[in-house]
């Protein structure tokens with residue numbers, strides 16, 4: 001029995017996993033992946049079955065927790081945004097070496113066009129060198145169906161499987177047919193090959209050979225996958241290799257059927273036999289993929305002796321930014337300009353009146369008071385530097401505050417401030433949110449504590465993960481204890497409420513600690529106004 | 541039969557509930573639907589938009605191509621103008637005229653209204669005022685839903701009202717009634733265009 005539901009791509013994948021007998025979901029929030037774990041948290045079956053769905057401290061701990069569950073034979077998934085893969089990389093790459101026991105999905109949600117991210121890295125590269133299969137759904141229904149398929153694939157080959165999403169699928173809703181009844185969970189059972197889970201060199205050498213052998217099985221599975229298809233086409237002057245969402249845009253342009261032979265790729269390693277046939281039958285081939293041109297590069301090779309491949313590298317399609325229906329249409333038009341359906345549509349001219357409207361910190365946000373006070377104090381110095389981090393408070397870079405000098409990756413505020421202080425910079429100020437601090441700031445703080453580096457760390461604690469919509473933050477209620485436990489000097493771990501009426505107090509506190517020639521931590525605290533409102537309306 | 545809608549506004553204004561209600565109604569009618577939205581950083585008071593596509597045929601792309609939106613539906617007048625390239629030559633703009641001014645270089649209202657009046661098919665009025673009059677200041681998005689509803693093909697007025705009942709049902713009968721009043725007032729201002 002099937003029923004119909006209106007679901008985001010993220011939600012479809014999460015529901016698919018629950019219905020496939022999921023026992024544990026692990027994640028650290030990050031746009032566009034956050035709604036996956038949130039869906040599990042709100043799902044009735046998940047609640048009845050007590051499917052694990054607590055947020056993890058970071059993506060690496062999340063992958064390891066999911067791997068532990070898989071070791072015990074249960075089905076698990078772990079989800080993160082693309083840059084979270086960098087944090088998780090050690091665990092992720094080595095999980096291909098241990099393999100999986102219970103089905104294990106590693107979900108990476110990429111953000112081409114950088115709607116809410118600092119780069120456009122393509123997670124398929126990770127799977128490529130880790131030697132792991134990838135599923136890349138092109139629509140919400142495939143996202144749902146691939147959860148079960150992926151779990152089965154993972155158990156069949158005893159390997160974790162990556163599911164690659166992109167923003168436009170994660171955050172787009174469609175009607176999805178779903179199973180009315182969830183499948184039972186796996187029983188607890190241990191791996192058939194327990195030695196393989198101990199990655200000591202002697203064992204790893206054997207295991208790596210095995211993985212390379214298994215890889216030919218992954219390749220065969222791609223050729224036979226229900227999600228990869230060779231579609232015949234009459235016009236053989238061009239063939240298309242289309243991955244992920246590119247499939248939708250090609251179908252949008254050719255609503256009555258694609259005239260060119262086409263290979264739809266939604267499972268990797270790439271199905272080389274299918275694509276080989278396309279090259280045999282067509283005069284030229286265009287590769288349409290969302291993200292970085294990984295498939296295109298593979299088909300070209302370093303020397304590109306074929307001379308007949310079009311795509312992002314040759315410039316028909318944009319090398320940066322996400323695919324769009326218009327981008328794909330003009331791309332194909334550059335090669336096949338004579339077709340009616342590729343003509344530029346009639347449009348209204350863009351308005352000249354509109355002005356950009358950048359995002360800003362909410363009115364009533366405690367980060368505002370922190371920046372106001374900090375700016376007030378730093379005016380007194382000739383060349384202060386403020387090392388920022390990832391979260392709502394990154395918006396402190398924009399006017400009216402113009403308050404931070406750097407923003408790189410999770411936790412980098414503290415460690416870059418330390419490097420700067422080591423170089424002789426003063427004042428060296430780090431500003432970091434509570435959730436980012438427990439994600440990746442604590443270890444860097446330990447470095448600074450151990451050397452009593454003359455720098456000031458401000459933890460702007462809003463009691464939540466604000467940027468992604470207010471998920472639980474792992475350090476709530478224990479930030480002072482964490483800093484003291486790491487060995488910070490109790491005289492220089494200071495706390496203050498970030499409120500407009502405390503501005504003068506905040507300023508003198510900041511001034512005092514900046515003047516102190518050693519490490520200090522200031523925890524300025526005020527609940528995120530958005531979660532505070534939500535809590536107030538729940539209480540009513 | 542298809543309706544492609546660009547929903548526009550400022551983060552926090554509530555354009556997504558319009559999409560949710562139309563989505564619930566379309567699902568009930570067995571129509572196809574795709575709705576792409578933006579989460580994350582841009583929600584903090586920045587410009588936000590959502591692409592909503594409703595059709596009796598399978599929909600391929602989550603994004604609306606240039607020149608093919610049947611409707612631009614906006615809670616804010618400058619935001620309505622941001623997406624003109626997506627509007628089809630005979631498409632309609634339905635927009636609130638109350639500006640949301642949270643930037644330092646917000647254009648003069650006369651410029652915005654002049655640009656709007658150059659467009660062939662426009663429904664524009666002060667939806668904040670109408671909401672205050674019939675329901676309450678937070679119901680401007682339901683006035684907007686009502687004002688765009690006559691242009692949405694394949695969804696009867698009653699079906700959208702059912703969608704409102706479904707979406708607001710949890711919040712009690714008074715909330716449903718007040719939103720329905722706002723919806724109907726919006727509908728009446730646009731239905732004879």
Ligand code: SF4
Nearest residue numbers: 362365392466528529
């Ligand atoms: S969501 Fe919360 S933390 Fe983020 S800007 Fe708004 S109030 Fe501040």
